[in-house]
Each structure stands twice: as structure tokens, then as C-alpha cells.
Amino acid sequence: xxxxxxxxxxxxxxxxxxxxxxxxxxxxxxxxxxxxxxxxxxxxxxxxxxxxxxxxxxxxxxxxxxxxxxxxxxxxxxxxxxxxxxxxxxxxxxxxxxxxxxxxxxxxxxxxxxxxxxxxxxxxxxxxxxxxxxxxxxxxxxxxxxxxxxxxxxxxxxxxxxxxxxxxxxxxxxxxxxxxxxxxxxxxxxxxxxxxxxxxxxxxxxxxxxxxxxxxxxxxxxxxxxxxxxxxxxxxxxxxxxxxxxxxxxxxxxxxxxxxxxxxxxxxxxxxxxxxxxxxxxxxxxxxxxxxxxxxxxxxxxxxxxxxxxxxxxxxxxxxxxxxxxxxxxxxxxxxxxxxxxxxxxxxxxxxxxxx
Numbered sequence: 001x002x003x004x005x006x007x008x009x010x011x012x013x014x015x016x017x018x019x020x021x022x023x024x025x026x027x028x029x030x031x032x033x034x035x036x037x038x039x040x041x042x043x044x045x046x047x048x049x050x051x052x053x054x055x056x057x058x059x060x061x062x063x064x065x066x067x068x069x070x071x072x073x074x075x076x077x078x079x080x081x082x083x084x085x086x087x088x089x090x091x092x093x094x095x096x097x098x099x100x101x102x103x104x105x106x107x108x109x110x111x112x113x114x115x116x117x118x119x120x121x122x123x124x125x126x127x128x129x130x131x132x133x134x135x136x137x138x139x140x141x142x143x144x145x146x147x148x149x150x151x152x153x154x155x156x157x158x159x160x161x162x163x164x165x166x167x168x169x170x171x172x173x174x175x176x177x178x179x180x181x182x183x184x185x186x187x188x189x190x191x192x193x194x195x196x197x198x199x200x201x202x203x204x205x206x207x208x209x210x211x212x213x214x215x216x217x218x219x220x221x222x223x224x225x226x227x228x229x230x231x232x233x234x235x236x237x238x239x240x241x242x243x244x245x246x247x248x249x250x251x252x253x254x255x256x257x258x259x260x261x262x263x264x265x266x267x268x269x270x271x272x273x274x275x276x277x278x279x280x281x282x283x284x285x286x287x288x289x290x291x292x293x294x295x296x297x298x299x300x301x302x303x304x305x306x307x308x309x310x311x312x313x314x315x316x317x318x319x320x321x322x323x324x325x326x327x328x329x330x331x332x333x334x335x336x337x338x339x340x341x342x343x344x345x346x347x348x349x350x351x352x353x354x355x356x
Contacts, residue, residue, distance in 0.1 A: 003157070004095060004159040005158075005159070006195060008165075008198065009021055009201075009341070010323075011166070012203075012204050012277075012280045013212075013213050014209050014213045015202040015203065015209070016337060017164040019122075020338060024341055024342070024345070025162055027128055028048045029047075029048050045157045047160070048161070049100070050162045050164065051101070051164070053083070053165020055105060056084045057082055058083070064079060068275070069274065070274075072274075074268055074271070074275070076275055080189070080283070083167065085191070087251045090102075092196070093195060096195060104253045124335070127338070131342050134342065138350075163196065166280070169323055171187060171287075198344060198345060199324060201287070201326065202326050202330070202337065203329055204314075204315075205313040205329070205331075206313050207313065209272065209277065210272045210273070210277070213276060214272060277314075281311050282307065285298040286299045286321065287323065289316040289318060291310065291311060291312030298311065315329035315330045326340055326341075
């Protein structure tokens, strides 16, 4: 059995997670197995695949509801309670153990649109070739030019699973600044966070998130469709339920995917300001810093409006909270983000090779 590494890309809606994941798959896939591209005992077989967190949403009729400031009752697709966390954490454990997706998981995410300017075409072929060469040299060095092998077990299978999603990380268990116990121990994403080997975060300013999100036509979902006239669970009760999820809870990953047919969700007017951005800021208050130079701990602020005011554009983030934040405060072009992400992945693989 070969080595499997889970690389996670998280960040607010429309920050470029899916695009970057697809580009990483492109540059890491189909690499030469050895210096001469001839199989040998010291060859490395590298495979990649993408895991979309959006494939772990509950069916439409189980998505919690929230009430906006204008007293409108709408579904809340941006809270933790909208996700099937046991399914996600079990799937990640399966990937680590087997090196491929569980049989039950069928993706709907690739049916969603990629907007102009967000797709892979924003990165030129010359850069793709350059990065593929950089990756090839890394793996040639890993097995050794003499065929004996200088790491990675002298060759073998290596799998990169690229996980992308808007809610993947839990706060630190111990506060890195003063050593006190943090808020992350019982967090609903603790089991997911623990399965991730490389945690990358793509910040994006509020204005960019709002502009990109509101241009999208909608999202493919799974049914059955909701029945608004029936009692619905609130996002608050769904979050409480998600927080009670045990790390050891298992899901039958070999069962047939019996989820109902697909539907289509379209953001209602004002959804970014009513739900998307407030949820993002609240759920990542442990990672965000105030817009100014204050050192205030934002996760202690209970009033969401005040928290949003303090965060501003939301591009100031901590660098000591257990995730690696992309440089540029959300302004880097995709080409630069791709170069940064490739170096972070290779850095991790180099560390793994030296310690195994």
C-alpha cells in the first residue's frame, strides 16, 4: 500500500478553491515514473484526485433554515449543520487507508459552472509546463538517479487527494500565544481537521466574494426538495447537532449511493450579505484578525454585526493558527496562487520523505 496525502484548500465562497484544486491536479498528474520514464523497483507512481466538500451536503429537505434580518425564512447552505460531517470524516479516513475515493461517493460538484475568469484558462500553458518540470525533478530526486532510491521507500505509489471546501478546519486545541486551552477540542470539524495533512487557506476580500458569488447562476444539489410548510430545523439546532458528532462515528462507505435525484439551488436576493459572509466571518473568527492594527481576539465577540465591522474586508488572518494562509491578502492572481500551492505541497512531501 502506498502513501496517501490529503491536501486541503479552504477559504470563503468564490475564493478560487475549486479552480486551484483542478490546476494542482493538472500539474501533479501523469508525472514520469522514473528518470527515464521506465518502470523499475524504484519508480514512483503518482496519482491525484479531487474531493469536493460540496458533495457532502445533506439532501435539500435536511438543509437547516435561518431567519434573515428582514424576517425572511431561507435555507442556510453555509452553516456546519448543512454538511454530513460523519460521511465526510469517514470518507477521509477511507482515503487515507485505501488511496482512492470510497465506492459510495459520487460527485455532483463538477456539474456546477465555472465562471469566466475563474477557470483554468487564467493560467498559461508555459507556467503549467514549468511547474510540471519542477514536480518531475522533485520525484526523480526522491527515488534517486542511480535506481537505488533516496527516499519515499525507494519508490512505490504516492497519492495526492485534493480536498476543497468552505468549512474544513477547526480552531487550535491550544492557544499558540499563551498556551491556554483553545476552543478547538470539541469543535464539529475536529475529526475532519485531523485527517488533513496539508491545510492551505485562500483569503478573499468581501467585495470579491460578493461580486463573484452573485454572478453565479446556482448550484446542483440533491433531493428531495424541501417542504417549507413543514417544521424545519434551524441552523442553530443543526450546529448543536453537528458539534455532538463523535470522531469515531462510521458510515457505510461501500453502500450504494441512494441519495435522491438532483435539484438546483439559486441564491435568493441578498443571500451573500444575509448568510454567506456573516457565516464565514463567524465560523472563522478564530483565524481572522481585525482590519486595523488591534490585537483583539475576535472569537470572543458575540455580536455578529460587530464582528463583521471589526473584520472589514476579511483579509487579515493569523499565521500561527495551524493553517497556512496564502500570501497577498486575496489579491494574488491564480498563477501566483498555483506556484505558492505547489511549493507548499512539495515542502510537505519533502518533510515526509525525510522522516519516513
